[in-house]
Amino acid sequence: MQEVRGVIARGKGGPVELTTILVPDPGPGEAVVRIQACGVCHTDLHYRDGGINDDFPFLLGHEAAGVVESVGAGVTDVAPGDFVVLNWRAVCGTCRACLRGRPWYCFATHNASVPMTLPDGTALSPALGIGAFAEKTLVHAGQCTKVSPAARPAVAGLLGCGVMAGIGAAVNTGGVTRGDSVAVIGCGGVGDGAVAGAHLAGAAKIIAVDTDPRKLEWAKGFGATHTVNAKEVDPVAAIREITDGFGADVVIDAVGRPETYRQAFYARDLAGTVVLVGVPTPDMTLELPLLDVFGRGGALKSSWYGDCLPSRDFPMLIDLYLQGRLGLDAFVTEEISLDGVESAFSRMHTGDVLRSVVIP
Template structure:
């Protein structure tokens, strides 16, 4: 076992602390990864605020890239020295989704069996089964996805969560095609990823919708062709006007609120697709006229992790980045140390950054 510095959330709403944790040697099916970079995702803030569950203390961080330092018995998919992006969909291969050839929906994903602990032996709950605001972390080997080591860790690690969720919501879930008109409502990290994904897929029109001018600028840099300031214009009317009165072929809702979902529903063309990738809170309710659901046709979809399959999608997207076709570096607003995570939460909450990235 080894000691590592790591970012820990000890209680609901309490500022995070940098502490020494104990990382066990890898057991069967496990791997220890030396973390090189980890993005600060809103999900980590949800953990700190008790919005996921109350299994404190949490070891935060999950959007990470690093190098495999050691593997346990039976591990054959990765080896010491491999450069990997960590994922929270280590497919089991045997659940009903996997058996039906849909591993991107795996219902029984793997995590490390052994707990990492505080110095006094208190078990830690790693965020999304990863816990990567740390010098080292213990994961299941299936959570390690090998990618081209030529990619900068601060960039590659972003595929571990938010950026992949956004790109995948457009490409995998929304199945955006060449020449499509796409609208993205909410242009934070995930929505910006959806813009980049729609651009990569060859959409002819990409309409970015937000109330924050800075986020609309970010979306433009990532491929948006038009922008709508939702604080000044009616979103549905604006999207229809920009699409010849028809509405968009695909609308990605990256906010996760009933109001913006309703806008997405009516901003799409007949037989168009709505993709919900924004995460709602438990108390939210949605009401739509059932006749409109029927009459407008098309598809209403939810996107889990961008419906990604890490073993397929991470290497492909890293290759596209290295070819200059996917500008992942534009998502990195700043690089910080482990000690800067609490301040990064504040900046993220205020919408001042697209992604802060911890470089270890």
């Protein structure tokens, strides 16, 4: 058992708190990881605000990279000293999805079995089974993906959630390939990841859609060839005009609201693909004419974590970064300490940052 500092949310909507947490020694199949960097993701804010569930107190943070400090019995894939990116979908290998050769859909993912706690014994609920706004955390060893230690931790950790979700939405779920036209609605961290993924895949036209001119400028840096300010023009009409009147081959909704999903639906070409990667809230509903769903053909897909397989995708993307082919550094707006998380949440609301990264 170790005492470390960590950032927790004690109750719905209250300010986060930097406090002492207890990290157990790793049990069978588990690992303790010394966190070197952790991105501040909207999902952490959702946890704090009670938008995920009410299993308070939460140990926040999940978009992280660090060094394995110790492992439990039976762990063979990682060892102390390995530089790893943490993931929240450690595949089981035995569920029906894994046995069908689709482990990125694993229905029985693993987390550590023993909880981290406060000094009084109160069990903490780690965000997405990770809890990385802390100096160290306990995870299942399958949540640790070994990557090249040449990568900067502040950059590598971003693959643990938002950037991977965006890249994967384009490449894995959307199947973007060379020559395609792609529109991305919402240009935060996930949306810009989708722009970067479409660029990597060789898309000919990449249309970034947002209501914030700053975010549209950021999207250009990741490969957007066109931008659309949805406050000024109808984004569906604009996307159609840019694509010779047809609509985009793939439209990615990185916002996750009924109105943006309808825009995505009608902004795609016949037989095109819509990918929903933005996370809706439980109260949201969608109504579309069923004849339009039938008549437009194509595919309506949801993207879970960019349909990624961490063991396959994280090392590949880090290699592309180290080769200068994937500009991950541009996602990092600022590096902050553990006591700066609440302020980072405020800057997230105002759109002043693409990603704040905690350096414990």
